[in-house]
Amino acid sequence: MGAATKQIGADIRTCRFFDPNQNPRRDALYESRTQGGPMRFFFNVQDRLQIEDEVGREFSRASEAVAxxxxxxxxxxxxETAVRPTLAIEVVAETAERIHREPVFA
Incomplete structure (x- = not known):
């Protein structure tokens, strides 16, 4: 392992907002309002109409919300008995940013 690789690994371990499920060369894209605390994510259902999640769930990482x-x-x-190609789950962060769209029937 080269010196540059070791340095990147050390930087990752010291970064407070790093999400280990993301690319190790960048910091987590979404962090909570309170540094290091959980963040609320909403899971909207989209088909022909959109059903918005009004309660949401808290996760400490965006990758956990995507999972x-x-x-x-x-x-x-x-x-669901019938295949509906437009049916999807949309993950929205508490900052109102859409971070992921998961098709139900891909």
Whole structure:
């Protein structure tokens, strides 16, 4: 392992907002309003109409919210009898930024 690789690894371990599930060459894209605390994410369901999540869930990392959206999409796939290509779960951060769109039937 080269000196540059070791330095990058050391920088990653010292970064407070690093999400280990993201690319190791960049910091986490989304951080909570309170440094290091959980952030609320909303999971809107989109089809022909949009159903907005008014409660949301708290996660400490954006990647955890994306993984949760993937689980939701899998649950809907099991329950839905007809394939609807426009059906998707949209992950929205508490800052109102859309961070991910997970199609249910991809």
């Amino acid at each position: 949760f959206a993937r689980h939701l999409a899998a649950d809907i796939r099991c329950l």
